[in-house]
Amino acid sequence: MSIHEFDYVIVGGGLAGSAAVDGIREMDEDGTIALLTEEETPPYHRPPLSKEYMQTTEAPRDLLYVKPSGWFEDQAGIELVTGARVERLDPTRLVVATEDGEVYSGRRILVSTGGRARALPVEGFGLPGTYTLRTAEDAEAIREAATGAHRVALVGAGFIGMELAATLRKLDLDPIVVDLEERVWGSVFPAPVSSFLQHYFEGRGVRFLLGSAVAAFDGAKRVERVVLADGDELVADLVVVGVGLQPNDQIAREGGLAVTDGVVVDSYCETTAGHIYSAGDVTCYPDPVFGDLVRTEHWDHARAQGRIAGRNMAGAREPYEHVPYFFTHVFDLSINVFGRTGGADRTIVSGELGSGRSVVYCVTEGRLSGAVLINANDAMDECRELIRERPTMDELLDRLGPEGSAEMVNTGAG
Numbered sequence: 001m002s003i004h005e006f007d008y009v010i011v012g013g014g015l016a017g018s019a020a021v022d023g024i025r026e027m028d029e030d031g032t033i034a035l036l037t038e039e040e041t042p043p044y045h046r047p048p049l050s051k052e053y054m055q056t057t058e059a060p061r062d063l064l065y066v067k068p069s070g071w072f073e074d075q076a077g078i079e080l081v082t083g084a085r086v087e088r089l090d091p092t093r094l095v096v097a098t099e100d101g102e103v104y105s106g107r108r109i110l111v112s113t114g115g116r117a118r119a120l121p122v123e124g125f126g127l128p129g130t131y132t133l134r135t136a137e138d139a140e141a142i143r144e145a146a147t148g149a150h151r152v153a154l155v156g157a158g159f160i161g162m163e164l165a166a167t168l169r170k171l172d173l174d175p176i177v178v179d180l181e182e183r184v185w186g187s188v189f190p191a192p193v194s195s196f197l198q199h200y201f202e203g204r205g206v207r208f209l210l211g212s213a214v215a216a217f218d219g220a221k222r223v224e225r226v227v228l229a230d231g232d233e234l235v236a237d238l239v240v241v242g243v244g245l246q247p248n249d250q251i252a253r254e255g256g257l258a259v260t261d262g263v264v265v266d267s268y269c270e271t272t273a274g275h276i277y278s279a280g281d282v283t284c285y286p287d288p289v290f291g292d293l294v295r296t297e298h299w300d301h302a303r304a305q306g307r308i309a310g311r312n313m314a315g316a317r318e319p320y321e322h323v324p325y326f327f328t329h330v331f332d333l334s335i336n337v338f339g340r341t342g343g344a345d346r347t348i349v350s351g352e353l354g355s356g357r358s359v360v361y362c363v364t365e366g367r368l369s370g371a372v373l374i375n376a377n378d379a380m381d382e383c384r385e386l387i388r389e390r391p392t393m394d395e396l397l398d399r400l401g402p403e404g405s406a407e408m409v410n411t412g413a414g
Ligand SMILES: Cc1cc2nc3c(=O)[nH]c(=O)nc-3n(C[C@H](O)[C@H](O)[C@H](O)COP(=O)(O)OP(=O)(O)OC[C@H]3O[C@@H](n4cnc5c(N)ncnc54)[C@H](O)[C@@H]3O)c2cc1C
Pocket: 011, 012, 013, 014, 015, 016, 017, 036, 037, 038, 039, 045, 046, 047, 048, 049, 050, 084, 085, 086, 087, 112, 113, 114, 115, 133, 134, 135, 160, 248, 251, 279, 280, 281, 282, 296, 297, 298, 299, 300, 302, 325, 326, 327, 328, 329
């Protein structure tokens, strides 16, 4: 059996894997790189899948690509291998093996395998007409199904459910969003923002069924109904389930690397096995602000951590100190979030929650823990720095000046 020998082997060609290629090249102009990825597509951006890409059948796939079409082919010393699912990682020999039996060795290896949509363990999940959304194929299938759909149910009022609800309204569908929790987007937003968003969405024709568990999907040949735990039923001919992400950490786990909720790394993105690194959605890393181990499923983080991992693989020794943030666009709201906001026990709302500009500062245990910026892109740099500093409530109020006299809400979460 021949072994394909490279200086660097990257497993998983998403945004983190692609950014690692950039990071390596910043440090090492000539090292050979293999980028192995299961999908048939070069690295692409996923955020448009639930937004612009879903809205028009004319959007070509290559609009999503991280690099211009043909970029990888034009690079000396870089080999992009699509349709290559890695099944085994041997940390002792520093080799990986694909399901087709191809073996690749690297002086340094990166695991950037991202995640897959979590399944809903109920009867009927997988019936034709039920979907999850993670890949470009998923988005294209949902886009096609949406053109003939009459009743759409979205399970989960998190990122996928809320973004799709906004997008499908633009396509003149009337989605209903079902969630177990009593408030929308509850894991990331504090209570006042959840309640604002719910009303905002309702005002634009999205319906919600909150505090409701889905028990099954039912139908003769394809989905016709969503059956709820209390026995009620919703008629639906298109269902999208968005209930979270399952990290693709199998090869790391089976290879003996430390894995908790994702592949554990230190602040240099190195796993517990020397010379093997990890970055992006699959990675559990020390949070540069809060210090604990976290896994982050956001675009900006995948890009920034992938790049640092690549640089460190090629000899730099730089800690990952980036304050990650995430963005979302729903209807006419551009939302950016820094730090931790979901479990805040106090919020200070500067401006008025609505279509205009506002910033919601989130305070947890007496210190600023996060900020939600709504149509306030101008405040991004300032908020990123504020989160890094984590001022006390009094310091924050001083800093904000007249802004700080804005509405303060005790959310009772703490
Ligand atoms: C619909 C949607 C909308 C989003 N919107 C936003 C947004 O608005 N804002 C935001 O901040 N973030 C958003 N995100 C999240 C963001 O896209 C992700 O955080 C980012 O894509 C993570 O990149 P990654 O490279 O870590 O993982 P991925 O993009 O998941 O890439 C991993 C790649 O590895 C491949 N792979 C997995 N296992 C193997 C294996 N064993 N062998 C070979 N290849 C393998 C996978 O097929 C995949 O191609 C969105 C995500 C989705 C799905």
